[in-house]
Amino acid sequence: MSAAEPELIVTVDRTRCVGTGACTGTAPDDLELGPDGRARALRPASTARDELTEAAEMCPVEAITVHFAHSGEQVAPLY
Numbered sequence: 001m002s003a004a005e006p007e008l009i010v011t012v013d014r015t016r017c018v019g020t021g022a023c024t025g026t027a028p029d030d031l032e033l034g035p036d037g038r039a040r041a042l043r044p045a046s047t048a049r050d051e052l053t054e055a056a057e058m059c060p061v062e063a064i065t066v067h068f069a070h071s072g073e074q075v076a077p078l079y
């Protein structure tokens, strides 16, 4: 039996988002563009690590961060 995937918290700095929509295409279960054209999180926690990591790393203005829910350790982006 494999261990459960750790829960992740995704945060969007909406003051930085320029509304490219790149992240919402990569992680559509977790991110959407709001009525103001800026990305926002769809759910309080997620286990979609690959998608969220890719979304955070592709954002051109580094508006997305992903943390482990249990420890607060940053998962993405990593510099």
Ligand code: SF4
Pocket: 012, 016, 017, 018, 019, 020, 021, 022, 023, 024, 038, 039, 058, 059, 060, 061, 062, 063, 064
């Ligand atoms: S990739 Fe970045 S700039 Fe583009 S919509 Fe997502 S958060 Fe906004």
